[in-house]
Structure formats: C-alpha cells, structure tokens
Amino acid sequence: MCSFYLRLERSLYWKQICCTIVAGYLSRLISNIIREAINSIISELADLNRITKIISLEEHFATKELMEGPGRNTRGPMETVAKFSLGVDPETLMQRLLDVGASRVAEMDSAGIDVQVLSLIRGIESIEDKIEALKFARTSNDFLADAVRQFPNRFAGFAILPVSAPESAADELERTVKEYGFKGAIIHGHSRGRYLDDSYFWPIFQRAQELGVPLYLHPAAPPEPVIRASYSGNFPQEITGLMATAGWGWHIETAIHVLRIIFSGALDRYPRLQLVIGHLGEGLPFMLPRIERMFPAKLTKLNRPIGAYFRENIHYTLSGFNFIQPFMDLLLQIGAERIMFSADYPYSSMREARDFLVNLPVSPHDRERIAHSNAEKLFRL
Ligand code: MN
Numbered sequence: 001m002c003s004f005y006l007r008l009e010r011s012l013y014w015k016q017i018c019c020t021i022v023a024g025y026l027s028r029l030i031s032n033i034i035r036e037a038i039n040s041i042i043s044e045l046a047d048l049n050r051i052t053k054i055i056s057l058e059e060h061f062a063t064k065e066l067m068e069g070p071g072r073n074t075r076g077p078m079e080t081v082a083k084f085s086l087g088v089d090p091e092t093l094m095q096r097l098l099d100v101g102a103s104r105v106a107e108m109d110s111a112g113i114d115v116q117v118l119s120l121i122r123g124i125e126s127i128e129d130k131i132e133a134l135k136f137a138r139t140s141n142d143f144l145a146d147a148v149r150q151f152p153n154r155f156a157g158f159a160i161l162p163v164s165a166p167e168s169a170a171d172e173l174e175r176t177v178k179e180y181g182f183k184g185a186i187i188h189g190h191s192r193g194r195y196l197d198d199s200y201f202w203p204i205f206q207r208a209q210e211l212g213v214p215l216y217l218h219p220a221a222p223p224e225p226v227i228r229a230s231y232s233g234n235f236p237q238e239i240t241g242l243m244a245t246a247g248w249g250w251h252i253e254t255a256i257h258v259l260r261i262i263f264s265g266a267l268d269r270y271p272r273l274q275l276v277i278g279h280l281g282e283g284l285p286f287m288l289p290r291i292e293r294m295f296p297a298k299l300t301k302l303n304r305p306i307g308a309y310f311r312e313n314i315h316y317t318l319s320g321f322n323f324i325q326p327f328m329d330l331l332l333q334i335g336a337e338r339i340m341f342s343a344d345y346p347y348s349s350m351r352e353a354r355d356f357l358v359n360l361p362v363s364p365h366d367r368e369r370i371a372h373s374n375a376e377k378l379f380r381l
Pocket residue numbers: 058060218278319344
C-alpha cells in the first residue's frame with residue numbers, strides 16, 4: 001500500500017515537472033511569435049513613411065552682384081520677413097541666400113534633402129535696359145552653373161531670364177538648358193507691370209515648349225498702383241508691406257497671373273507648355289470649383305474647359321506651405337501626380353518641410369511621387 005502511494009506521488013511529481021517545462025516552452029514560443037509579429041508591423045509602418053529621395057524645387061540663392069545692384073530693393077521686405085515671420089536675424093538669412101556651397105549641402109544633409117533645384121531671387125525685373133538685363137542674366141546663370149558643377153548630385157538649376165526682351169530670354173533659356181543642363185527657368189511675376197498673357201512674351205513660351213522644360217512662375221509684389229489701391233489702409237506701413245507680399249499679395253498676384261495666362265489662350269497656342277507654381281497652388285485650388293462654374297468654355301472660347309488647364313498644364317509645389325488643409329484641397333482638386341516637394345529655403349525650414357512630407361496622410365506611392373518621382377519625370381532628373 002505504502003509503495004503504491006510512493007509510486008503515485010513520484011509519477012505526479014514527474015508529470016508536474018513535464019507540464020512546467022512544456023508550459024514554459026509554449027509561453028516562450030507564443031511570446032516570440034507575438035514579438036515577431038509586432039516587430040514586422042512596426043517595420044512595415046516605418047516602411048510606409050520611408051522616402052527614398054527628396055528633390056526640392058523652390059530653393060533660392062542670391063549673388064553679391066544682385067544684392068548690390070538690381071536686387072537692392074528686396075532687402076527691406078526681406079528684413080521684415082526675417083524678423084517677424086522666420087525669427088532669424090536678417091544677416092543669417094542673407095548668409096544662407098549667398099551660400100551655394102558646402103554649408104548649404106551640410107544643411108541639406110541635416111534636413112534629409114537630397115537635391116535642391118536652385119533659382120535666383122527676384123531683382124532682374126528692375127533692370128530697364130534690355131541689354132543690361134541680358135548681361136545680368138548671363139552672369140547669374142554662369143554663376144549658378146558653376147555651383148551646380150561643384151555639387152552635380154546635389155544641385156540643379158533654373159535659369160533667370162531677361163523677360164523684358166523675350167527673344168533674348170528664349171535664347172538664354174536654350175543656352176542654359178543645352179550648355180548647363182538647367183531644368184527650366186524661374187519668372188518672378190510681372191515684368192514692370194506687364195504680364196505673360198501679353199503675346200509680346202510668348203517667344204519664351206514657345207521656346208520652353210520646344211525644349212520641353214517648364215517655367216516656374218514665382219510670386220512678386222503687385223505693381224505700385226495696386227499696392228496703393230488695395231494694400232494701403234488704416235494700418236501701419238509694415239502691415240502694408242507684408243500684406244502686399246508674403247502675407248497675401250504675392251499669392252493672389254500669382255493666382256491672377258495664372259488666370260491671365262489661361263484666359264489669353266497661350267496654353268491653347270502652346271498646349272504642351274508646363275508651368276509650375278508654388279505655395280500649394282497660390283489659393284487657386286480653393287477657388288477652382290468657383291472658377292469652373294463662372295467661366296464655361298462658351299464664355300472663355302478656349303479649346304478646353306478651364307479646369308483642364310489646371311490639371312494638364314500646371315504643376316504645384318509646397319514651398320513652405322506646410323499646412324494640411326490647403327494641401328488636402330490641392331490633392332482633392334488636382335491629384336498627387338502634379339504635386340511636388342519644395343521648401344522655399346532659406347525663407348522656410350527644410351526640416352519642417354520634410355517632417356510635413358513624412359506625415360502627409362497619403363499612400364506610400366503618392367508620398368514618393370511628391371518627394372521625387374513627379375519631379376524626376378517633369379524635369380528628367
Ligand atoms: Mn520662393
């Protein structure tokens with residue numbers, strides 16, 4: 001009897017040990033499976049936001065020649081923007097603008113930006129003499145070509161053109177595209193009060209279309225009479241300054257410029273021409289449904305419905321408008337295939353722009369399109 005109990009006790013003892021071992025093994029197995037599943041979900045989520053390359057399209061520089069010459073009037077507004085909107089001292093901003101070398105590349109590295117397509121800030125428009133304007137454009141473009149040659153994998157260029165002399169401007173565009181591999185040209189708004197809807201300027205459109213390069217239509221302040229009529233009022237001069245430019249006027253001015261170009265029929269005449277505008281479309285996506293309602297083809301006499309020009313002839317960049325609401329508006333109106341990344345450096349932060357891009361509520365495929373593949377396609381980068 002006694003030995004029976006002893007045997008039973010021993011066998012229970014071994015069963016208990018076996019159970020403990022099996023349970024321990026199972027629990028380790030299960031926790032490993034769960035851990036692996038969680039890790040793979042985490043890495044998949046990280047993969048979703050991973051961007052393979054960032055090309056930035058509205059990135060500015062200045063030259064000493066510009067700042068001491070035709071661009072000297074831009075110093076005032078620049079100081080206001082630096083002081084009130086960026087919170088940096090104007091000298092720092094100026095240093096960043098003048099630098100197209102190793103320090104800029106280091107800034108790009110620390111912000112995770114692979115390529116900047118550089119463009120000169122405005123100023124050339126103030127040169128009245130057409131030969132002087134061409135000379136200035138050539139010198140500036142040669143300077144930019146040198147910078148690109150120093151860092152061919154990090155920089156590309158948009159030409160600056162003597163817009164007031166359209167034939168020379170077209171030739172200079174061709175020279176810089178063919179000799180320097182420039183990706184197109186930047187045009188800073190109206191040319192001493194004349195806008196590109198004027199067929200006087202269309203040789204530039206024609207050549208851009210022939211060369212297959214886009215024109216970047218960058219904001220500029222409205223003409224003086226417009227500033228006096230619309231932007232001056234019962235408020236301080238400093239408000240007028242910003243209201244006519246970075247706070248409002250630049251964007252409205254560019255939106256009006258785009259509308260004028262479309263209404264002129266220039267894009268029917270040059271249907272393959274591509275324009276690029278910044279700042280998430282300069283307010284146009286917000287107005288687009290209204291524009292489509294108010295300007296039917298039987299009124300405009302254009303070849304296509306007006307919305308088609310916005311979706312077939314224009315590309316849109318962010319330019320420091322790291323704001324989700326207008327981005328969603330642009331995405332819904334136009335679609336991800338025409339939206340491209342830009343930071344508007346040094347007027348806005350590259351890092352902030354990158355963070356905005358990383359967190360956009362778009363598919364991984366669309367994020368890649370916005371980050372680089374749309375630009376690669378458009379600019380054959
Ligand atoms: Mn800009």
